[in-house]
Amino acid sequence: MDNSIRTTLADDGTVTVTVLGEIDFSSADDVAQGIRDALVDWAPAALRVDLRDASFIDSTGLGALIEGYREATERGIAFSVVNPTETFRRVLVVTGLADFFGLIEAPADEQQQRHATGA
Secondary structure, three states: OOEEEEEEEOOOOOEEEEEEEEEOOOOHHHHHHHHHHHHHHHOOOEEEEEOOOEEEEOHHHHHHHHHHHHHHHHOOOEEEEEOOOHHHHHHHHHOOHHHHOOOEOOOHHHHHHHHHHOO
């Protein structure tokens, strides 16, 4: 599997689940489970799914994010997706999931750096 999940707890109690690699049929269950585990293990006030290092997402990957969103909201935990690539951002906007997931814009200085480097 070309995927791994890293979970971190910030000083403010926010949990970030970082997905590295592909979010597809072969890894969607692992991503959903990683989100569930973070919710159960830390019961944070907010959970963020960081897609900065994700390389691909398909419909099952979107389903895993939706499942994570549902789990979080059922527990009263704020859920958001952060740092999607431009391709992922377009997918989330076109599918209507950007608002659903509380997509957070990258900081202005990071956006300027991406533009300057063409990344």
